[in-house]
Amino acid sequence: MTKIHDITNRTSLARAITLMESTRADHQQEAHTLLASLLPKTGNSIRIGITGVPGVGKSTFIEAFGLHVIEQGHKVAVLAIDPSSTKTGGSILGDKTRMSKLSQHEDAFIRPSPTGGSLGGVARRTREAMLLCEAAGYDVIIVETVGVGQSEIEVADMVDMFLLLLLPGSGDELQGIKKGIVELADLIVVNKADGDLAASAKRVRADYSAALRMLHPSNHSWQPKAITCSALLGDGIPEIWHSVGEFARIMDDNGDLQRHRSKQAISWMWKEIREMLMNQFKQHPKVSARIGEMEEAVQKGEITPTQAGYTLLDIFQKVDADGSPLQE
């Protein structure tokens, strides 16, 4: 594959992201060199995270929202993280037939990120993909994830604003949503507020408005709110885009956006370090040979977690002191 020198079209952008996601060191190196040269062009976007359980209508919502945003003169990139997919297998997010109108639009770029079972790794690369999209001129970045695992927290940690999509219903729609996710939301969108479900959607919206008031005192610069929408009919989409704009303006004006991004960047650096160190630790043959046994002893209460941890650390460091390679 020839070197990528710019990412001015969707094909070269897609190739740059593929390089970034590659497990080959030379590919990653090339992608990082490219990104380093493009850094001054990054940052000029609003970064929106969107989550919701399967069936909430994420694709329909993102298509309607994305097309509306493009109509307002913006360029939209959608990066989808799907912890349930694999590199080769099919997945709801990898399905190219969804968001068909949006994906065909020249001002949109849609990119599913299969995780291959290891969320951390891909979420890390998704952060870099986001920067590449910004450098390519996309000024509205949507990072989408299924609301069923750890990925929501990872995503909330890399975006400016976090949207939670909910279904009308009895509150049971939260069954699949992890503790703490509602409190991460800057905007709750109750989708499918049409037809028979319209009244129920209004009720859910009112309930969450009340809950959000309890969770988020009003003296912060942004008061999270709940809103209804019908992605199918397009109802509520302009209001949601208006809220995003309002959020961005308030956060930008008082400096919170820059502070938030700086904090995210530092914590991202430390996450990279932590994940690399832990990977080296877990993949060390003499350590990994003992992990199962230690975990079992801890679970049975035969040994304290601290003792088990120290035992594994000793193995790791002794091997290391013997001159064996620290890294696999």
Place this chain on the structure above:
Amino acid sequence: MTKIHDITNRTSLARAITLMESTRADHQQEAHTLLASLLPKTGNSIRIGITGVPGVGKSTFIEAFGLHVIEQGHKVAVLAIDPSSTKTGGSILGDKTRMSKLSQHEDAFIRPSPTGGSLGGVARRTREAMLLCEAAGYDVIIVETVGVGQSEIEVADMVDMFLLLLLPGSGDELQGIKKGIVELADLIVVNKADGDLAASAKRVRADYSAALRMLHPSNHSWQPKAITCSALLGDGIPEIWHSVGEFARIMDDNGDLQRHRSKQAISWMWKEIREMLMNQFKQHPKVSARIGEMEEAVQKGEITPTQAGYTLLDIFQKVDADGSPLQE
């Protein structure tokens, strides 16, 4: 100091915890050997985490609650984590004059854990102190923390049941409470439901009951609830103890308690490993000399977080490969 052979009285228990908290390796070794011999005696308690902002009346609540529990024939240990205190300085939690009746009772053991600025370390030792208390025959363990930082999450991660104390008021009482804490709560207690504040407390309780229903669908084995209490008058204390008993019974009957504790123990083992590795990394002289510079470059957007992380990892591993000691 002579060796500790048992922890049958409060003095020897307190000394064992002091050894555990010591930074001297031989002290820790002795404490861990002792704990290892006592492991079969641990686990027979209900572990309750309690948090709330300063001023919510935690001391008054724990004193009233602890005395009530002792009246029911139990032995109560209170371990307090105060991220704002230091080893030498005074602190609200270190104040020996608080909980004066409870601390004088022969069936109670109260232990403040100053953190000296590093929460992780002490929270780790608090977990072991909890086990030592169990081995010493305390069957109700209360781990108390101030609801202003990271410590609530650490505490929620080491207990069976998590109580959040709130004040009557307009919702502003949550100002100091981190996002996600309300969703960690198994029981919300609105304290100071007496005198002029009684009506307001009832209203806050009703609001949180509604919010909890939105956050926690009813099909889990335990439905978190909100309750009012006046620790000052003792109102509501028996009801709270009843809820704790109900929680413990339900969780024990369906096996959730054991599963929850197993999961906590494994995650504790990995936390120990992660913290040790990260401490070695951060304290490595050649790494620590570059951290500030890297963080600044990341914040200014001159370098990506990933590049900065890799640069620091390279320094760490190169030094190591040169044969320098990995550990300080």
